[in-house]
Amino acid sequence: MATDGTRVPQESEDRAGGTARRALLGAAVLGAGGAVLGLPGTASAARGAGHGGGLGSLPVPTVIGHRGASGYRPEHTFGSYQLALDLGADIVEAGDLVPTRDGHLVCRHEPEIGGTTDVASHPEFADRRTTKVVDGVPTTGWFTEDFSLAELKRLRAVERIRANRPHNTLYDGRWEIPTFEEVLRWQDEQSRRRGRPVWIYPETKHPSYFRKLGLPLEERVAALLRRHRKDRRTSPVIVQSFEPSSIERLNRLVDNPLVVLLSSANSRPWDFVEAGDPRTVADLITPRGLREIAGYAQGIGPTLDLVIPRDADGRLTRPTTLVADAHRVGLVLHPWTMRNENPFLPADFRAGTDADAYGDAFGAFRTYFATGIDGVFTDNPDTAVLAREDCVKG
DSSP, X not given: OOTTSOOOOOOHHHXXXXXXXXXXXXXXXXXXXXXXXXXXXXXXXXXXXXXXXXXXXXXXSEEEETTTTTTTSOSSSHHHHHHHHHTTOSEEOOOEEXXXXXXXXXXOSSSBOTTTBSGGGOGXXXXXXXXXXXXXXXXXXXXXXXXXXXXXXXXXXXXXXXXXXXXXXXXXTSOOOOBHHHHHHHHHHHHHHHTSOOEEOOEEOSHHHHHHTTOOSHHHHHXXXXXXXXXSTTSSBOEEESOHHHHHHHHTTOOSOEEEEEOOTTOOOHHHHHHTOOOOHHHHTSHHHHHHHTTTOSEEEEBHHHHSOBOTTSOBOOOOSHHHHHHHTTOEEOOBOBOSBGGGSOGGGOOSSXXXXXXXXXXXXXXXXXXXXXXXXXXXXXXXXXXXXXXXXX
């Protein structure tokens, strides 16, 4: 889809690349059902299909370290990324990618960095504080696009969810903001050290917003992937975005596996809003919508509530047909986000009312895995790995 919302015909080589990429995912899709239902071959599915590259070589369900191991370290830092690997994550979500003023891609949760860095304690940057409208929402703070990379490197990361993770504040100020190129080098180093490919899962963040500013993300991502020879369908890099048009654009630039992120059913992707496209996420998760996504992506990343909705009391209800519908058109599902703390769990799995106390996260993981999802984003990779082992043993 172009930025004006019209369909863009795919070149024949793009179609061929997409078909080949989807073929690599077949083992992952089929393996998911065996891993959670205890079918023959379950143990081998959980260890990894071993198909020589591509998503089919990953364990199922895949454990994705959400911004690293952000349940234990400030998110999007090398401390968080490293710990995610050490705790057993199969993939590290290394990079919500946002640009600097001079065009470098850095890893931050949002372009506004007041909540994830110590920028407020730097008097030399006090005049950079401003209010901007990002995807229709007025936001006040400091924005990466107003800083050079050299200036951002003077800042240090801090814990974002301080009320729920006071223990993480111990690490405030320890790590700087990583660039995406530094992440790609770290990935190579870790792959050599561990004797296996280390996977990463970057995201293009607010791509329509940055394209309007003259800082397009997709071309920068593609250029870096090509420079590091990681732009192939078997490269251990999955690229994701909440804007379908960003994924369509990337589909024409690289051969990596691509995933469309999906928020609540009644929400609209921001590129749809700007293009005047009236469709909501509810339209995208119909069989017709999923078939369209399968034409340019290899997976979807839905919020967990699209897999199992919650009732008015926050308790889980019956699973939807999304897993089966997505698998039917060859898409994998990597829902988000599982966290151990009470406020983030379904009400049926909470234990007490302490905001930073853990509930029955293992029970919640097992319930979601039982739907046949192919993986999950989690702030607590070690918990997910143990829950997966429980499913295999069961």
